[in-house]
Structures are given as C-alpha cells and as structure tokens.
C-alpha cells in the first residue's frame with residue numbers, strides 16, 4: 001500500500017507538470033479556419049492522455065528500479081513467483097477500452113460538426129493533376145489557378161483528379177482530403193483569417209509531387225465579389241491579347257498546367273524535350289521520319305500527344321490537355337513556345 005501511495009503521488013505530480021509543459025509547446029501552424037479550433041482541441045486532448053500514459057509507464061518503471069532493487073543481504077534470494085493478477089488485467093483492459101471508445105465518440109462528433117453543410121456555402125470544383133491545382137466556381141462560371149475564398153464563409157470543395165491520386169491539404173486549415181480519378185470527394189472548410197496560404201499535395205504522386213503547390217487567397221467578402229466579377233468578364237479570345245500578353249499567359253499556363261515539370265525552357269533535357277529553339281526546328285520522330293515544328297505540330301503535340309512521338313523520349317505526355325486547357329490556353333502556350341528562340 002505504501003508503494004501504491006508513493007507511485008500515485010509521483011505520477012500525479014509528474015503528469016500534471018508534463019501535461020502543463022506539453023501544452024506550452026506550439027505544435028501547430030496558425031489556426032486559420034473555424035474547423036481548426038475543434039480539431040486542435042481534440043488533438044490537445046489526445047496529447048494530454050498520451051502524456052499521462054507515458055508518465056504512468058515510465059513512472060512505475062523508474063520507481064520500481066529504485067524501490068525493488070536487490071539490497072545488501074538479498075544476493076541469493078529468489079523473487080516472488082507471480083502468476084498474473086486478474087483484477088489488474090481487467091482494469092488495464094477495461095479502462096483503455098472505455099478511453100478509446102470515448103475518443104471515438106468525440107472524434108465522431110467533431111467530424112460530423114466540421115463536415116456539416118451550411119445554408120450559404122460557396123461551392124468550388126477542384127481539379128488536381130500532375131502537378132498542379134485548378135479551381136472552378138460553377139455558380140459564377142469562373143475558372144482560376146488560384147483559390148480565392150471569402151473570409152468567414154463556409155466553402156464546399158468538390159474535388160477530383162485527372163490522373164493519379166492526390167491529396168488536398170492546407171495545414172493552417174487543418175483539413176486534408178484525397179482527390180481520386182473518376183470520383184468526386186468533398187471537403188468543407190471555413191477560412192477565418194484573411195491571408196495567403198498554400199495548398200499542398202499530401203499524396204506522393206510522382207516526380208514533381210513536392211512542387212505541387214497552389215495559392216489560396218482568403219479575402220474580404222467585397223474583394224471576393226469584385227474578383228469573381230472580373231473573372232466573369234474574362235471570356236478573352238486570343239485576338240484580344242497582344243503578342244506579349246499572349247506569351248505571358250502562355251508562360252503562366254505552362255507553369256499552372258504542370259508542363260514545366262517535364263519540359264525546360266533553357267535547353268536542358270528533362271523528362272521531355274526542352275522548348276528552347278523548338279519552334280521551326282526539324283523534329284526526329286520514333287518512326288524514323290522527321291517533321292517541322294510549326295504551330296500545327298505543337299498544337300497536335302499538346303492536344304493529341306500520342307499522334308507523334310519525338311525520337312529518344314518516352315511516350316508519356318498526359319493525353320487530357322484537350323479537356324483541361326481552354327483554346328486560349330493552347331494558343332498562349334504555342335505563342336510562348338514560339339517565343340523561346
């Protein structure tokens with residue numbers, strides 16, 4: 001009994017101190033969504049329990065090392081021969097079981113809270129691809145490579161992927177959800193602090209996985225409306241833009257659509273041929289023939305990459321750019337490639 005009381009006191013004091021200390025550690029980035037509060041609360045509770053368990057196991061261990069060590073005169077003694085302790089075994093089965101069930105209950109409540117629909121939620125369609133993100137506001141008919149969100153309004157993301165599995169993850173919002181080809185997954189969140197954040201891909205998805213970042217801009221409601229309106233007017237045709245604007249658009253499209261993961265613009269060979277000096281050059285093809293890289297050839301290379309394959313390169317260029325790029329995007333890409341002398 002004496003040992004029990006001592007260990008009890010030791011563990012109470014140590015775990016209180018340790019839990020206090022653990023709570024002062026800033027584990028998490030900025031809490032920038034409403035959901036983050038509930039999630040961090042649950043996370044903190046887990047850490048408390050884990051800390052207590054850590055102290056419990058190691059406290060008893062350390063106490064025993066000192067209290068029950070072999071003392072002088074006991075060199076030949078044999079320790080007591082124990083055959084289990086039924087009460088103890090019931091206790092250490094039932095208590096953890098109740099604890100785990102309790103956490104499952106809390107987890108279910110928090111999950112159903114943070115994924116509940118709100119009446120005025122904003123819907124955004126998210127498309128993930130190797131290795132970029134794109135966003136569409138179906139109600140406004142606006143497409144964007146940056147995710148603009150109004151602060152303090154719940155958003156519902158309808159997400160899919162055009163190639164492999166990716167995962168939409170914003171650490172500051174504490175939310176993460178896979179995007180799966182052929183399937184729509186949903187994620188709800190309510191950004192609560194204006195600012196710029198990054199969406200990261202949290203599913204290893206190939207060569208440029210680590211560079212699969214998208215920009216999220218959380219802005220005021222007015223700023224958001226203004227941005228949407230501006231986007232709605234932008235049914236731009238290639239003729240509306242100057243050559244220079246077209247080239248700039250092509251450069252940013254090449255980045256956003258993930259082309260630059262496989263193509264360099266400075267002559268270095270990567271997964272695919274470099275675009276430098278491509279326009280107007282003679283291309284050796286796998287079937288032994290050659291062709292001149294004119295506009296038609298480049299358009300075909302983007303929209304139907306299987307039609308011709310450049311000799312010495314694998315035939316692995318994605319085949320769905322016809323669906324994911326607008327005709328303006330394609331013309332801008334051609335102008336950009338043409339400019340890389």
Ligand SMILES: [Cu+2]
Nearest residue numbers: 166201205212
């Ligand atoms: Cu990815």
